[in-house]
Amino acid sequence: MTKKKTKGTLIVLSGPSGVGKSTVIAELLSEREDIHFSVSYTTRAPRVGEADGVDYCFVSREEFEGMIEREEFLEYAKYVDNYYGTSLKVIQDKLDQGVDVLLEIEVQGAATVKQKCPDAVLIFVIPPTFEELSRRLHGRATDDESVIQGRLERAKKEYQHIPLYDYLVINDSVPNATQEILSILAAEGCRVKQRLPMIQTQIEGVTAL
């Protein structure tokens, strides 16, 4: 069932490294092909298997700093000497076209987005237990122990920001987590503020009776 929206919903997804955000997002986008996934800009080097324009838009530090100066970012942040940022223009165009836009960003960026776009829907994904997160990070075997410990330390700090978010999704399994996000998006589409413009005609018809 398609119910025309006047404006797209901005969806922000965050969660600790290793919680499975990428897998959940891939599943979500296969269920909801109409969602535009906003690819972040970064100055960090691509990991094995990462493609430019798909996982990130990989740019040089000079390019990134030029974009900062031209105020082309909705939000940006610096981590471990690398920049990460979200382009404003693409998102705004999509939202204006009525397309839902999904951002995967960290907690500081999410706070900035919530401030600039109060209607954004903020979702934080957590593992079923913190031990499970540690297990998943060790299981990836792409990082050495000090990097893993750094990620766990950062996860601890990120948990403190959960009250900033609207929804908390527990990734105990990818289908469960995806289903919860689908329900959240369906519910957000039913919000009075989303539908009031759409039913204005109906209300006007009623008033005129």
Next chain:
Amino acid sequence: MTKKKTKGTLIVLSGPSGVGKSTVIAELLSEREDIHFSVSYTTRAPRVGEADGVDYCFVSREEFEGMIEREEFLEYAKYVDNYYGTSLKVIQDKLDQGVDVLLEIEVQGAATVKQKCPDAVLIFVIPPTFEELSRRLHGRATDDESVIQGRLERAKKEYQHIPLYDYLVINDSVPNATQEILSILAAEGCRVKQRLPMIQTQIEGVTAL
């Protein structure tokens, strides 16, 4: 998947007479048997087919006014010389047990509930068009034309209260409307404020690491 909640969600469903609330509620309760449907008290006479304790708790005016005096109602209102009210105690007990409670009440009652229980989730059901509502009311053939016109007039007034509600569900078909309400309830169960207490242990574990 069952995720234990510390407190049930209070769900308020409103909508104009003839929009199909009863049918949608029956479908919803068959999908979510764990929801407690709160039966309202009324002083009006039962219609054909209505059962005491199922459709309403039918009481005398004296009984109802006694309950008002003993402050036993979460909300009550008077329509066309009849009282309608929602018992406070049953609802509070259920919510405390972690059970979701569904109320079907009109707009004034919904406003009172929102004031007394700010966490209540208010859902307004509308027909796909106002003409369709008129058609449905005429199709019931239980009421004469003046009663139908009165219901349509009242619907017009009720529409003005839609901004008070959180969600707007369009009953273009019972399965669609039910699915939207199921999504809303699933999403509300993912709210950070619902899950924070549940994951307190996880957070404390993280902080203690």
